[in-house]
Amino acid sequence: MACFIVPAAEAAVTTIIQKAVKRSEANSDHESTDNKIRLSEKLKWLNGMLWGGSGLLAFEHLWHGEISPFFPFLTAANDPAETVKMLHEMATSGSAMAILVTAVWGVLAVAADKIIGSEKTEKSKAGAAA
Amino acid sequence: MTLLITMIAAAVSTVKWYTSSKARELKIGVLLYMFWGASLMWLVDGVVEYLEVGAEYFTPSAKDMLNDTFLGMAVIALALVVWIVYLLIKDPSDLLKETLLNKKDRS
Structure with missing residues (x-):
């Protein structure tokens, strides 16, 4: 009915947040993300999945x-009984969609940092052995 | 069916992204975001529907299946159009810019 609105709102x-983080990363002098991918870069992945997914769902x-x-844009909003069903669907399916995408992104972000970290450790070990 | 088609599209684009540097240069990552995002969301829809109707979920009527297949194809077409527009705007190899400049020089 309108479940895509929840992930779209999260995407907004x-x-x-990503724009603000990117600005603060550009302003900070020290390289705090030496062993990690920048948070703004990771947030870009989340934004991509949320915007892309909710866009295709809107279609x-x-x-x-x-x-x-035309206003109110959602056909379920024309009927009070349908509106209740729509809000229920947004609260259940919509929230579950946003949570699942965010959880998958979280796993990806942690895995990416682990891969980078292990790569750096291997390189430093190889450098010490040489 | 829409979920299945989108997941296949997501898997194919991921393999293409992983194996081809040309594809990465052509910003195929945009397709990955769209297809994986939509697949996860439709997966939730599928689970909810399965909880409501049970095993019947796996035996849709021919009419529903046809409509869902048509929708899946339309979704892929839309995602491809979005990707092409993004590619032309970003123009990573400056091809569009060069072509337009050449046309301007010739005229």
């Missing part, structure tokens, strides 16, 4: 006639 928030809703080009 994380995009603002699906348009396909099924659940979105209209």
